[in-house]
Amino acid sequence: MSDALQRYLDDNRDRFVDDLKQALRIPSISAKPEHKGDVERCARHVADELRRVGMTVAEVIPTDGHPIVYAEWLGAPGKPTVLLYGHYDVQPPEPLELWKSPPFEPTMADGTIRARGACDDKGQVYMHIKAVESHLRVNGKLPVNLKMVIEGEEEVGSVSLEAFLRKNADRVRADVLVVSDTSMLDPGQPALCYGLRGILYTEVMLRATRRDLHSGEFGGSVPNAANALAALIAALKDGDGRITIPGFYDRVRSLEPKEREHLRALPFDAKAFLSEAGVVGDVGEKGYTTLERLWTRPTLDVNGIWGGYTAAGSKTVIPAVAQAKISMRLVPDQDPEELFPRFEAYVKKLAPPGAEVTVKDMHGCKPFLVSPEHPSIKAAQRALQRAWGKPAVLIREGGSVPVMHTFSEILGLPCVLMGFGLHDDQVHAPNEKFSLSSFHGGTRSAAYLYEELAVSTG
């Protein structure tokens, strides 16, 4: 990397942050229909920014859902082509009252930038945009050919992406996929991720009676939807934290001793990780360490539950209907399409006689696992060593990047997961933030990565 590039990266740090802030001000909440216009506005904003930094193509492409931003710079004939994937949509910000500053008014505090999407994933998309800007402004070119697919539906299951990729398979053809939507193990400790969990996200509705009933008039002789749903949820796990859905563990790969050793040797402070979240003691499936539970074991969590009277005061009602959003994180080789009907059948079986149960498949994605020995991973390791002055650690993650499986299956691409989030970044929670050291270190790493991939791949 030239001194001029390094100087450009240093000199423009504050403006890079200002440019990111502009994107963070747009409430591109993909889950909420009332924000459809904001999501589209954000897509246009990102495309404008990509044109501004010098991408030769930057289009907002409509889909059946939210639009996809597609960009390219193909001025390096003979060099490998890198496909960058990211997303400009964000999670809903609720509960709003817990935010220290409004979620869509980016606020600087303690060396971090606080806003919904700061880390997940606008901040990490902008690292790449700013790395591109730096190369193009300083050198007039990139070390590799670059294509970008920045979608607006990651937080709602990337429903339109697969069709887009299949339809545009020629256009998005590349030699390697790069994604920055994962985390570092610790501040200052860069990481490369070789595995992700999948997910199956469902919504369960249980109707116990035709209508809400008065608890005085009917109580004792009728089923209660909220009590029944609670009992149903309680039955989904046993006393050891194992999920009771028949066949749920059938395809779960058991952990190889070699990987178990690798995970145990990682510089991960489980106690600190848990206590930051307010967790005391050892929680989770018996027989596994915290890191094994997080990265290599499936889960079942209620993400939301509601039914009956939930406003202030008291109402003596027996709710007719109760509902829950229930999701499962999956590990290789579990398959959400195979598990959904099993979950559905089991939930219906657990419901009391006479209850009407509907189970909705909200979205799903397969787990993802690659070999850490691939040349593009090695290139990323070199880039991170140069950017951070220390070797990257190889990690898995417990989250899902819903499209990883799609990318590797449809496009057959090797994947580099190079992310810079931190565990206390409050991703999906109030007060999401992104540390400036991650943002600037990530921008530097992206700039190096393009150089290293020019050598390694293709």
Add this chain to the structure above:
Amino acid sequence: MSDALQRYLDDNRDRFVDDLKQALRIPSISAKPEHKGDVERCARHVADELRRVGMTVAEVIPTDGHPIVYAEWLGAPGKPTVLLYGHYDVQPPEPLELWKSPPFEPTMADGTIRARGACDDKGQVYMHIKAVESHLRVNGKLPVNLKMVIEGEEEVGSVSLEAFLRKNADRVRADVLVVSDTSMLDPGQPALCYGLRGILYTEVMLRATRRDLHSGEFGGSVPNAANALAALIAALKDGDGRITIPGFYDRVRSLEPKEREHLRALPFDAKAFLSEAGVVGDVGEKGYTTLERLWTRPTLDVNGIWGGYTAAGSKTVIPAVAQAKISMRLVPDQDPEELFPRFEAYVKKLAPPGAEVTVKDMHGCKPFLVSPEHPSIKAAQRALQRAWGKPAVLIREGGSVPVMHTFSEILGLPCVLMGFGLHDDQVHAPNEKFSLSSFHGGTRSAAYLYEELAVSTG
């Protein structure tokens, strides 16, 4: 009863309904702070109406909560004094989308009047107001002295009433209490109620972690407040529908064979009752009939539950907090004050280690039971026989009139519970209604009751 009185009752039926509609248009929802002004407006409206029909005193008396309407007509020296109790506040109307017409726009349909409060309790209060109007317009006097206490906090536990009664013990002194806030057994089958269940209404909050967490980042190694609350609720009952709170049944009177026989002989069609509510099969505590479960056995119901993300779409959050409103209907001789600390301790014991649980006592009232042999019950039986042309049946009810215990304890009064609701009146649910035959039959019954109590009591 004179022919003139009978004629007045007949000639003014439509206007009686119109007058009731005016009261039903006021959304006097006592549970919701934002309706405080409406509650007060309704109190003034009822007091104005009482003055208009000829009560000599009709005052809106402020309390620490919502005001109490107090009225009197004492122009029958030497005759007994009747105290009428009712309430002008209503339950919240939610869920609004299930109403066939707006809850505070009274709508006539199929011989009923549909609105929140139509049956519970504005419609039944207006039966008495119209009986009073009829006597005073036709005869210039009532057969008895009459005092009325119409409160605005019945649906939130009558929190201010006890202090009011203690403070005004001389003023509200009477020979018999009359309440119309209960039901008939069937349309056209009048009933007198000699027992009510009590209640203990609580709110439980369970906090499992310091903040909401991302299910990908933390799932598998942290507790989930919604899963934990579901498990806790599930554990509150055993497989036979028995409540597991230690000591919960200690004071429950077992059913005497004689009363069991009486209940089994009542013309009650359990199957029809349940199927109207959409219930199939036999539900509830083992070893009891439907009517025994409804009237003589305690219950535990979740009235509301909420936690995590409950809006449209999906959010992969592990909720830090989940909450539920949980209430228990009580039977003689259970005592909510004694049971609350037992419930609280048990709930805390059921929560997972490290969770923070708070249990709030929202309100409670003791169960109520009187002898059906009292002379004022006999008087009411005569009144109902005259009004409906058939004998009234003696029943208990599963609901609570929170103040019955207060009245009988503080004022030492015999109580007549003469109500005209029907089981499908959707009390506390969407599309609450009151049948016109109940309203007019009830007005007739009230007019007769004053005559019969003039003979029987004092």
